[in-house]
Amino acid sequence: MATVQRFEDLVMFKKARELTKQIYKSFGNCKDHGFKDQIQRASVSIVSNIAEGFESGTKQEFVNYLYIAKASAGEVRAQLYIAQDINYLNIETFKHLNLLAEECSRLIASFIKKLKAGGMSGMQFKRETRDLAAEMLREAGYIRLPNGQVVEKKD
Template identity: 40%
Template sequence: MERIRNFRDLEVWKLGKALVILVYQVTKGFPQQELYGLVSQMRRAAVSIPSNIAEGFNRKHNSEYRQFLYIALGSCAELETHIEIACDLNLLTGIETDDLLEQLDHESKMLRNLIKRL
């Protein structure tokens, strides 16, 4: 098993970053009027996930790291809500919604497991 030297080695961070890219891709097609609404909120919540994983990893104590992971987990819940709303407004296709929610569910499970291990 490979030693984790920095946050870039964490699979949970890599998946979080991939989720950001997916969110940016699907929100490109949203109406212009949503640019400062749902688009901005979804992108901000998505970016918050790997950002908090990275920041927490570089903290001195596990208790601090755990707190940042909880923030990332909260951002997952926030993003899930935004995805559901976007789906209800027909801004996302069923396939896009399912793909986003599946990746988000996987990310949330990985975060919970990491929190338990700390």
């Protein structure tokens, strides 16, 4: 079984990274700097906490970081509603960004559930976590190439 060796290969990290990129594009010209900074920081928090958690030493630390990432995804969604309500976003952009944020939340929640279902610790945790990540890659329609790159599976 192929294992995920890097957080960059996690589907939830890729989705969170895409959300962050889209948030920066959508609010790049926003004159409300306080609002813009807050939604950008919240989106960066999702990506950063996934990475920090993956690199942490224990399952419990990883789960804790993932809960923070999930909370940040909720914060982004709340701010998207505000942005739409005060006409910072059109409805199409709102729907697209909100869908990405919801998908991040679902992926993170699924990963937390699977991590908590396992009883491993230490090096076994690291190995099992990477195996779990590889399984989630496959379930989400991605494959790992021999060079280690993860790409979307084409039928």
